[in-house]
Amino acid sequence: MYYSEDEARKLVIEAGHKxxxxxxxxxxxxxxxxxxxxxxxxxxxxxxxxxxxxxxxLVVVKVKDASYEGDIKPSSxxxxxxxxxxxxxxxxxxxxxxxxxxxxxxxxxxxxxxxPCAGYGLPGTDKLKKNLEKSIKDNPCNKEFLMARHGAIILxxxxxxxxxxxxxxxxxxxxxxxxxxxxxxxxxxxDFDTGAVEIEALPCVKVVSDPxxxxxxxxxxxxxxxxxxxxxxxxxDIQVVDNDPWMATRALLGYSVVKAPKFISNMPxxxxxHHMGGQQPVLNSxxxxxxxxxxxxGAVCAGKNESDAExxxxxxxxxxxxxxxxxxxxxxxxxxxxxxxxVYLTSYSKKIDG
Numbered sequence: 001m002y003y004s005e006d007e008a009r010k011l012v013i014e015a016g017h018k019x020x021x022x023x024x025x026x027x028x029x030x031x032x033x034x035x036x037x038x039x040x041x042x043x044x045x046x047x048x049x050x051x052x053x054x055x056x057x058l059v060v061v062k063v064k065d066a067s068y069e070g071d072i073k074p075s076s077x078x079x080x081x082x083x084x085x086x087x088x089x090x091x092x093x094x095x096x097x098x099x100x101x102x103x104x105x106x107x108x109x110x111x112x113x114x115x116p117c118a119g120y121g122l123p124g125t126d127k128l129k130k131n132l133e134k135s136i137k138d139n140p141c142n143k144e145f146l147m148a149r150h151g152a153i154i155l156x157x158x159x160x161x162x163x164x165x166x167x168x169x170x171x172x173x174x175x176x177x178x179x180x181x182x183x184x185x186x187x188x189x190x191d192f193d194t195g196a197v198e199i200e201a202l203p204c205v206k207v208v209s210d211p212x213x214x215x216x217x218x219x220x221x222x223x224x225x226x227x228x229x230x231x232x233x234x235x236x237d238i239q240v241v242d243n244d245p246w247m248a249t250r251a252l253l254g255y256s257v258v259k260a261p262k263f264i265s266n267m268p269x270x271x272x273x274h275h276m277g278g279q280q281p282v283l284n285s286x287x288x289x290x291x292x293x294x295x296x297x298g299a300v301c302a303g304k305n306e307s308d309a310e311x312x313x314x315x316x317x318x319x320x321x322x323x324x325x326x327x328x329x330x331x332x333x334x335x336x337x338x339x340x341x342x343v344y345l346t347s348y349s350k351k352i353d354g
Contacts (some may be wrong), residue, residue: 003090003242008034009055011159013094016050024099024166029229030151031075034159035155039063041085046073058218076124076324080313083133084155091143091155093162098151098229100318101173106146107226108329120148122340127305144169149332181324183211190296196245202290202302212320215242217293217307218238224331226322230315231337232330232344235289238299238316248300251292259274291316 003011006172015032024030033043042058044050059074061301066082068074075081081094104116111117118135121128132153137143144165152169156162194205216223223238224233239251290312291301297314303309323331331337 002037003034005036005042006055008036008269010059011093012042012044012058013050013053013055015093015163016044016053017161018163019095019097019166020050022163024095024097024170028096030095031077031081032096033061033078033094035085036060038089041081041094043074043078043081046075046327064146076126079124079126079129080132080153083129084136084153087133088143088155090157093156093159093217095154095156095162095166096147096151096181097154097166098227098318099166099170100314100321101170101177102146103150103227103229103286103318104322104325105173105176106147106151108326109148112146112172112176113229115144115146115152115169116142117146117148118153120150122336132155142155149226151227177321177325181212181215181321190243192243192248192294192297192300193245194300197249197252197300197302198294199249199302202304204303204305204309206301206303206313207294207298208301208313208317210317210320211294212324213317215296215324216320217295217315220295223293223320223323225319225337226326226329226331227315227319228332228340230319231340233315234291234312234319235237236334236337236341237331238289238291238293240293240295243294243297248292248294252289252302254288261337 012032012034019030019032031044032059033041035041040060040062043061045053045057045059048057057072059068059070059072061074061078061082063082063085063127066079068078077096078098084094105112106117107121109117116135118138119131121131128147128150132145132147135136139145145153145155147153152166154162154166154169156165192207194207197205217240220240222240225236241247241251290303291299294300301309301312301316
């Protein structure tokens with residue numbers, strides 16, 4: 001019924017690569033585990049990219065209390081996996097993802113006809129684990145669960161069952177989004193001079209457009225964080241500006257551009273961040289951003305490298321999709337968003353860089 005430890009380690013690594021290829025996850029987002037006995041499972045390490053780990057990097061964790069031995073720290077969501085295994089003896093493979101459409105639907109914090117939604121809790125916290133535990137107990141026949149403002153967790157009988165369920169969940173959530181937010185052709189109306197955005201710490205600038213991003217651009221209103229990985233990786237919100245690289249740079253550095261007087265374009269951008277961007281994480285958790293919405297263009301995303309910029313672009317699109325889907329629902333609170341941003345910049349992102 002259970003995997004051998006060697007087989008479990010190989011399958012979890014294989015799953016990481018398969019999830020990347022299927023675009024159900026990106027970089028380090030989400031986590032994977034496989035059961036090796038009634039009392040133990042192996043899980044991916046904390047903050048490590050899936051394409052950079054091998055079988056020996058996985059951690060054996062106890063189902064009873066999520067304890068582990070050794071120097072490698074397991075995923076911060078190990079407690080959620082332990083709870084699921086303790087409640088479901090038939091589950092042998094678990095995938096936790098931040099997949100695109102499931103995350104957007106989970107931002108509404110409501111059950112769907114096909115997947116219950118566990119209540120919100122900060123990532124890696126006891127509250128998140130307890131909310132998931134309650135949802136699993138209350139829905140004994142379900143194996144796909146949304147996690148409010150966070151993503152999804154799939155309880156599979158085995159490797160193949162978990163992947164099938166993850167794919168089916170994404171298809172169902174996509175149908176929900178498209179039923180509420182009708183698809184339409186979109187056209188980027190204007191070009192944007194990425195070379196004019198000069199931030200020393202964020203040299204790679206990427207422009208991305210899609211219907212959800214452009215819909216948010218059209219409103220002209222600052223978009224809040226509807227999913228927690230947006231708060232962590234992009235910032236506590238994202239401003240909308242006219243097609244002006246100077247003003248876009250200003251927004252990325254954390255200066256307000258709301259109702260800015262005309263003479264402001266003559267003012268030098270000197271201040272606590274200046275052109276240092278993400279190099280000062282304590283300040284950047286409050287004022288700095290990694291993306292700005294530009295009217296007629298899309299999202300201008302700034303990262304330390306190409307991989308960062310692509311990840312930011314993906315998250316901006318997902319958050320805009322969530323914003324369009326939930327409509328009048330409130331985003332995460334400013335305090336919550338800034339706390340997550342600070343933790344990410346001072347701790348989690350350093351693991352990725354390492």
